Amino acid sequence: MSAQPLLLNSRLLMSRSRSNMPKILIVDDEVLIATQLKERLIFMGYTVVGIASSGEAAIDMARSLAPDLVLMDIVMPGNMDGIEAAKKIRGELNIPVTFLSAHIDNKLIKKAKLAEPFGYLLKPFNESEIKAAIEVALYKKDMEKRLQESEARYRSVFENTGAATIIVEEDGTLSMVNKETEKLSGYSKEELEGKMCWTNFIPQEDPERLKGCHVKRREDEGAAPTECELCMVDRHGKIKDISAKITIIPGTKKSVASLRDITERKLLESQLQHAQKMEAIGTLAGGIAHDFNNLLMGIQGNVSLALLNMEPDHPHYVRLNNVEQYVRSGAELTSQLLGFARGGKYEGTPTNLNELIKKSSSMFGRTRKEIEIHRTYQEDIWTVEVDQGQIEQTLLNLYVNAWQAMPGGGKLYLQTENVTLDENYVKPYDLESGRYVKISVTDTGVGMDKATKDKIFDPFFTTKERGSDKGTGLGLASAYGIIKNHHGFINIYSEEGVGTTFNICLPVSEAVVRDQREVVRQEQFLTGHETILLVDDEEMIINVSKEILKTLGYTVLTAGSGEEATAVYKVNRDKIGMVILDMIMPDMNGGKTYDVLKEINPDIKVLLSSGYSISGQATEILERGCDGFIQKPFNIEQLSQKIREILDK
Template structure:
């Protein structure tokens, strides 16, 4: 008989808020994504509900009459069986002190009201995923500890049966290493090879785990290493730190560490959570852009109106003088040019902040890319190498905006390319599934890549490259004012698509890759 598949039970979330409308809103958002929801109207009720049945995650309001959220969280964390339940505070309080209080009470995140449904769902999904990963790591560590305990009396024989030991290590599902008292790694599995970029031959018995930790985190991890060998119960078993691989790339990992009984060695399982941290950074950037857009849009509109008044007065001054002095006419012409240039800048700001409505429709993205790049490279001694798939899907977009986006990307790449150099332009169809670790809905997308061969951007500037007016180049002249990448980013984000920038320091190459949602081609008219 075929083996029955195990039914996947949706995660259960306890929502605590003394306002019924808030409970209903959160319940509708969460149940719409398939979660099971237990609404509760007070802190005492929440504690009793957890005692009856532990939820997978808790969304907890701070301001409640009977018992505030901080007290509820501290009460939960004081009990061993409830310490691992993720608690996300959700409150109208937005002061830094309020958030710090939440984290000190044991919360893992803080959502400020009013909130967006997508933000709530993204944070809930992130912390549920982290909890599942931690549970898997603990289970794998427990299994490994069991294997070691069963072989305490035969440790010498275990060392001789290297193939059996390797099989266990290779099938833990995570990057796994065994660390000696002197910090040297005595054993590493294939997943750790992939994570670190080094081979086992280079690692085992030769390299210290300190090689893979960024300097800022190293001192704390060294203290944990020493404390674990003095008092294993006093050292944290699980925590997050930043690692660095062979290429110098920095990422985030969650590590679970345990001592091997009756030895001074420890076993560590590492799970890469860098992608999750990038998602969180993207959410923060989106919130920042929302604030900037509202502020800058208002200023741009008002400033444009004032420029219109100034330009009108200049024209009236010209009309009132039949034959103005040449010197006066020179000054008037200069003022008029400055007004027109300022007006163009304000129009860019209005477009940047969403003040213009796009004219959307199915577009052949292949033609748009080729035209935009050729326009940007016109007259330059730089060659464009095109690799555009013949069967690219259509994209539902504003053709002018997409063309502007590609032009800005190409100009940015051009400025980073030496005369006589090349820029690689490619586009391909990409089908994203629910399993794709990308913060986009499943579906058909067109993946565009512009790649230059310049010296790249320093890592310290990468977080700011999309900020308005930020530039590593000199201002003025032919170097622009730092709005090109900003405009490209906003156009892509306005379509709720995806933008990523990757930089490989070793090969000095910068890659810009937007993903655009596809659509059906336009219908042909019938006669």
């Protein structure tokens, strides 16, 4: 034995403890050769766990003894040669095999490769060849184990990124996907890996743009964005919004992409943007409606005064009556604008929405017999506090919208439901979580496309032909504003050719629903003799209102601003029985003026007046003790009754 093998052997023995000596199984049908090999291996410091003389025995011993390496003779008698035995040991037990053979030709090597051997030893072999073959095999086994562990760790990270993660080949094929990708796409791993391309999931409008990025990224990683948003179509045809992060795997043309479903986030962003847009348009619409109501007030007041002194048979009486009707129509139009602008609840009343829907839908059903109405009511429905007239108007707008979507007739489904909404659900609407009553209005009409849905609540937007009998485009805009002002929300779900559902959610009130009786409007005006201070910055309103008040028998003092009003009141407080106060004035507005007047006289009686409906500001003033509110334009009867209601308290 040469000195070199002995030196190598001693170094290896020193590097391994006895308990860690590699265990080797010898497989050879020639007993003498196997025994000699065993002795040589033991001398070199290895542990020989056994000798097998057939392929079948080798498999059994490998299972029971779990060697670190099998030295396998290729050619053995019997039903199973060394190659077949090696395949099973390698495949089932993952134990490395080094082949032994007296001769090896190309044909045998080709066949032996199928067993994935770790090496070959050609008989006869010397000690250094044995040592080298064994150590190389054990080293490869150790490297393979480390590689498998590394791959397992990588696979674990890959599977648990929290996002759908894919590896994309240069040709676009998906070579590796994780479970989140299966969930996102609707396809199994077996259907995806190596069989589908990323372009299979992209809508028709996106592939060319994304393909360009795919190619550029492989030419120069910095030439294409690493983050982008795209649309993806899943197995069921559902389009999802996706946020993607893509990087090239170093040293390859492959890329790894992390995909997150941001469909819900995009929906919330869209709802928020829409709400902000509606808020801005609403502010503009409210301002226009306020100014228009002031103009109508001037017309209404002068017409009312003219009619007071005119006999019904006068040739101008009918014309003036017509003007008054036109003023009312204009007021209804501005009322819808103010509703959209969230001008405020007129009068909140504890309400059972089941009863309100039953009443409004029955009335609608009598006029639209081609519509089949189905109602489903929540038992023990929670109470809401709403302006019944406005909610009824909102419902009628939705009924009419449904009818127009079903020109040949159809079905209208109305449903109420008690719901509890969490913070995430109401966040886009800037509302509080909690209990709400939900109203659903569903039709079986033509449905809407996305462009229509995006604009459906915009004022003056209509899909109908413009014209006097075709609608103003304010119905749904008004509905949106009314519900928003009631601290609720309205949303829409629609599909072309299927139909549309409007959902309304209104917050629950702890108030008790009382029996409501119809109040017959008194078509007469009430007179008085008190002194009234009239405060308004519009000279036209001052002039006409002063004449109306004088006609009703009152003494009238006037002021064109908040500062002037307080000055006049200080001088005449003992004479003034009541103040009619405009809410919107420059510099010192109605709220500030009221507070100053209240300091002068805590018992002062004040009637607020505005071209707006009751907004948050007016409600706050009323809550501070103000006695009432009247919206412009008002007629002489309405004003006279409101004055006596306050003065006669």
